[in-house]
Amino acid sequence: MSAPLVVVHPTAEVLSDAVAARLLTRLLDVQSVRTPVHVVLTGGTLGIASLASVAASPLVGAIDWSAVHFWWGDERYVADGDADRNELQAREVLLDRLVASLGLPAENLHVAPPAAHGVSVHQAAAAYADELARFAPPGGTLPSFEVLMLGVGPDAHVASLFPDHAGLSALGTTAGIENSPKPPPLRVTLTFDAINSAREVWLIASGEAKADAVSRSLGGAPVEEAPAGHVHGTERTLWLVDAAAVGR
Numbered sequence: 001m002s003a004p005l006v007v008v009h010p011t012a013e014v015l016s017d018a019v020a021a022r023l024l025t026r027l028l029d030v031q032s033v034r035t036p037v038h039v040v041l042t043g044g045t046l047g048i049a050s051l052a053s054v055a056a057s058p059l060v061g062a063i064d065w066s067a068v069h070f071w072w073g074d075e076r077y078v079a080d081g082d083a084d085r086n087e088l089q090a091r092e093v094l095l096d097r098l099v100a101s102l103g104l105p106a107e108n109l110h111v112a113p114p115a116a117h118g119v120s121v122h123q124a125a126a127a128y129a130d131e132l133a134r135f136a137p138p139g140g141t142l143p144s145f146e147v148l149m150l151g152v153g154p155d156a157h158v159a160s161l162f163p164d165h166a167g168l169s170a171l172g173t174t175a176g177i178e179n180s181p182k183p184p185p186l187r188v189t190l191t192f193d194a195i196n197s198a199r200e201v202w203l204i205a206s207g208e209a210k211a212d213a214v215s216r217s218l219g220g221a222p223v224e225e226a227p228a229g230h231v232h233g234t235e236r237t238l239w240l241v242d243a244a245a246v247g248r
């Protein structure tokens, strides 16, 4: 477990560009020593803005995308093609282009299943856990995540781990979430154990509305109040924020 390091950027725009630059540089560094590389993406405004910044970066062509796998920290359990799907939003700003022209294999996008008739959110979570286990080292249940990104909610949630909510005590690698306080109500999420297995965990937050959540998370609030304060990378935990999110 690594102690958090907080990096403050002046604005949300600079922050999303800096997250993109950091991700691309990290991929270049890692690809010089090991491959394939597993990256976990986040939904949310800033997460998607950061992917759009990746698409706009001149470095995007320098990565060997054929050896990168993408996962999601959480996914909204809605029908395939629904605009609320985190994977759809990520595809629109970046991933479709990586597949179409930069060599990312379509099968390297590992999504939690969309909602389907007769399939519960818990069954979808179990299917996502099976997919994760397929890419785990022998005897393991999870791929070796290099970077895992998490947006932070105004209530200090991360992924779909909400304060005072069922997912906080979920065992295993994934959980189905019902009655999410942030719509839509059904979600599939990685658990704390799965998140905390990543080498680097990057929490990203911008805007005044997140200032209280950031301060409570970094101030040691209990997990039931501030789940975001209880995620850590094994090697590095970064809080990448803008000035407003730290009350400046």
Ligand SMILES: O=C(O)C(O)[C@@H](O)[C@H](O)[C@H](O)COP(=O)(O)O
Pocket (backbone or CB within 6 Å): 042, 043, 044, 045, 046, 047, 074, 075, 076, 086, 150, 151, 152, 153, 154, 157, 158, 159, 160, 182
């Ligand atoms: O699917 C989701 O809704 C999420 O993955 C969620 O955890 C998100 O990252 C935060 O709520 C921050 O979202 P914003 O950046 O939009 O505030």
